[in-house]
Amino acid sequence: MARRSGGGWGLIGVVVVVTIVLLLWAKNARRVAPTAMDVRSGGAAAAAEPEAAEEVRSGRLPDLGDMREATSAYTEHVDETRAAIDAAIDGPEDER
Numbered sequence: 001m002a003r004r005s006g007g008g009w010g011l012i013g014v015v016v017v018v019t020i021v022l023l024l025w026a027k028n029a030r031r032v033a034p035t036a037m038d039v040r041s042g043g044a045a046a047a048a049e050p051e052a053a054e055e056v057r058s059g060r061l062p063d064l065g066d067m068r069e070a071t072s073a074y075t076e077h078v079d080e081t082r083a084a085i086d087a088a089i090d091g092p093e094d095e096r
Contacts, residue, residue, distance in 0.1 A: 055061055062070075
């Protein structure tokens, strides 16, 4: 009995699949590359929030305490605004 030691079709199939995957990856990389480079250079962030982009580039990021204080101040401001809106909508308590 002669034993057949695998044909070339398996290897050809693997090469074809790897080629297709690499071509799709290269096409995607070319499409995403301008956006990725813009993000790395700080372009997108700089357009949206220049102060934040500058802090990220300089390495002067706020610590957790600063972030917590800013969040607490913002939350307090939102609560005050909600209370004022609710009071304006509901009117004085005497009218009920």
